[in-house]
Structure formats: structure tokens, C-alpha cells
Amino acid sequence: MNEQTVNVLLVEDSPTDARLIRHELREVPGYGLEVDVACRLEEAAVKLSQQPFDIVLLDLGLPDSMGFETFLKIQQILPRIPIVVLTGSDDEAAGVEAIRRGVQDYLVKGTIDGKTIARAIRYAIERKQAEAALQAKNDELALANRELEAFSFSVAHDLRNPLNSIIACCSVLSSEGESRLDADMQTAVNHITAAARRMARLIADLMELSKITRREMNNDSVNLSDIARGVFVQLRDFDGGRIADIDIDPDLTVEADPGLAVILMENLIGNAWKYTARAERARIQVGRTIIDGKAFFHVRDNGVGFDNALAGRLFKPFQRLHSDKDFDGTGIGLAIVKSIVDKHGGSIRAEGEVGKGATVYFRLER
Ligand SMILES: Nc1ncnc2c1ncn2[C@@H]1O[C@H](COP(=O)(O)OP(=O)(O)O)[C@@H](O)[C@H]1O
Numbered sequence: 001m002n003e004q005t006v007n008v009l010l011v012e013d014s015p016t017d018a019r020l021i022r023h024e025l026r027e028v029p030g031y032g033l034e035v036d037v038a039c040r041l042e043e044a045a046v047k048l049s050q051q052p053f054d055i056v057l058l059d060l061g062l063p064d065s066m067g068f069e070t071f072l073k074i075q076q077i078l079p080r081i082p083i084v085v086l087t088g089s090d091d092e093a094a095g096v097e098a099i100r101r102g103v104q105d106y107l108v109k110g111t112i113d114g115k116t117i118a119r120a121i122r123y124a125i126e127r128k129q130a131e132a133a134l135q136a137k138n139d140e141l142a143l144a145n146r147e148l149e150a151f152s153f154s155v156a157h158d159l160r161n162p163l164n165s166i167i168a169c170c171s172v173l174s175s176e177g178e179s180r181l182d183a184d185m186q187t188a189v190n191h192i193t194a195a196a197r198r199m200a201r202l203i204a205d206l207m208e209l210s211k212i213t214r215r216e217m218n219n220d221s222v223n224l225s226d227i228a229r230g231v232f233v234q235l236r237d238f239d240g241g242r243i244a245d246i247d248i249d250p251d252l253t254v255e256a257d258p259g260l261a262v263i264l265m266e267n268l269i270g271n272a273w274k275y276t277a278r279a280e281r282a283r284i285q286v287g288r289t290i291i292d293g294k295a296f297f298h299v300r301d302n303g304v305g306f307d308n309a310l311a312g313r314l315f316k317p318f319q320r321l322h323s324d325k326d327f328d329g330t331g332i333g334l335a336i337v338k339s340i341v342d343k344h345g346g347s348i349r350a351e352g353e354v355g356k357g358a359t360v361y362f363r364l365e366r
């Protein structure tokens, strides 16, 4: 960058200030600076649209635009150009605020010399380039992710048909041909059916996960206590014989996508319910915990628990710490939960102890 010519647009309405800054710019070491001056925003806009500039030095108070608007308007014209704001000596706070809102740097008029300008220009350009590179990488990643999701969705979809025909053929074999199949053959056909059904379920769950990732969010105020009560009603309808103490804190409210919040609670409470199936008296508690000063919701149970050292694995697709024989499942539920939490910009963690139970903590904001 050092040897190349840098085209600077200085937007400054005070001729005295402009002259001073131009003078300092002439002194900048290590740069071939080409400086053009605009006194009004309108003039700056015309210049920016007609010639390529590498950086804008911008006084925010112009005859035809005042304050932060001036920055936003320039940014609108050329979103990728580095902008260094010039502030009065009495208004450094505006400079700091400007940086917070996307300005690359600020210079305080009256304290500007060749060195500070050189540094500001170099940093501004380099920072902007790094930002652009990062943005490009992000865009690339997002695209790759979308493609991968679309791909897995269509593969999953295509796998369903052959599976369905395997299941259908097995059913023909065991019904019509009952007399022709001996006991071993019948057992084999049953195994094939069970395996195909399991695979169909895995595929369906995988498609569910991929759907969640792609789904658009519409946030609203959500009451997790109400959702939790509804989930328990359903579980009891299904599985009425169970003795369980359910304790739900009231008013667990949060800004979230209502549909996704239901899926999240169904999975967490579903797990607590499933993994307490063997407890003499299941206890499941839904509430709020403060961890390191941050509010988390939690779902706690006194079920079989898990080895806490393996807690990090639970949120990956298909990772199960319990066998299919002991507890039915595909290992996708917590991956779905994690994806919902991620979509909200939140965080999640699980704690467990073998034989004592498990707690999942989550929050749906940063
Ligand atoms: N409440 C819980 N108690 C004990 N283990 C749990 C609990 N919740 C999740 N797990 C463990 O995490 C694994 C992943 O959970 P999940 O993705 O919901 O899959 P699934 O319930 O289908 O097995 C489970 O297989 C189980 O080993």
C-alpha cells in the first residue's frame, strides 16, 4: 500500500481548515497522496460518483448536511470506502461515537499533523480491506452453507422413496408369504423393517434439522412457562401412567420466535421426560438460573443423567450417550435445540451426573 498513490477526498466547508489539512497532507511521508476537496455534501457525492477515491476525510458539519447524517449519506453512496471523520477539538465524543457506528477513525482538527494523518489513512484503508476480506469470506461461507443444506435436504428427500419401497416389500413378504418364510427368515425380515423404519426416522429428523436452520425468524414475546405446561399435558396424554413431579416457574418470558420456542421446549422437556422414565418418582423443573451474571433458563431432571465429561457432544447431530435399547431416539433433538439457540444468538450448555440427572441451561439472547 505504501508506494501506491492514495486518492483522498477531503470534504470540508471551512477554507481555512481545508487549507491547513491540505498542507499537512502534503507532508505525509511514504505516500503519494492525491487530494481533492469538496465543500458541500452534494459536491462530494458528485465527485465520488465520477472518480475513484481510496478514502474520505469528512467534516460532519457541512452547509447542506449536519452531524452523523453526513457520514451515513457518504456511506450510502460508497458503502465500501473508508471514512475518517474530522471533529472539532470540543467534540471528541462525536468521534468516538462515529467509530462505534462504523467510521474507520477520527481526527481532531487543530491537532492534525502529517504523522497522525499518515497513520489514520493507513489504518483506515487496511482496516477497511480486512473488513471487506472478512465480509467476502462470510458471504462465501453463508453461500456454501446454504448449498450444503439444500443438498442434504434433497438427498434426504430422495432417500425416502427407496426406503419406503423396502418397508412396503418387507410387509408383503411377511404377510402374504407367511407360510413360505421360516422363523429365521421372518426374523430377518423383521430386522430389515425395523432398520428401514429407523433410517426413515433419522432422515426425517435430519430434514427437520435442516428446515430449522433455513427457517426465517419472527420474534415476539414468548412465555416459556405456558409452552412448558402445554408440552407436559401432551406427554401425560401419551404416557399417562407416569408419576412425575413437575415444577414450572411462572412468567419465564423471552423475545423469541414462538414456533421455534415450542420446538426447543418440546425437545428439552421430551428428553427430561424420557430419561426419567426409570426414576421411581421423576422430578422435572423448568426455571431460571443466573450464571456469571447472565440469566439462563433451565430444564432440570433427576433421571439417568450422563457423564459430564461428554456434555459437549450432546449438541452434535446423531450423538447419543445412551443406547437405542435403553432409550429410543435418533440423537437429533439437541442438535435442533442448539440450532434454534444459535439462530437467536444465544448460548446453551448441559450438565449431568450419571444416575443423578441432567440440567440443560440456555438463553436466547447474547
Ligand atoms: N435429560 C437428559 N438426561 C440424560 N441424558 C440426556 C438428556 N438429554 C439428552 N441426553 C443425552 O443426549 C443425547 C442427545 O439427545 P437428543 O439429541 O435429544 O437425542 P435423543 O433424545 O434422540 O437421544 C441423548 O441420546 C442422551 O444420551
Ligand SMILES: [Mg+2]
Residues within 6 Å of the ligand: 267, 270, 271, 329, 331, 332, 333, 334
Ligand atoms: Mg431427544
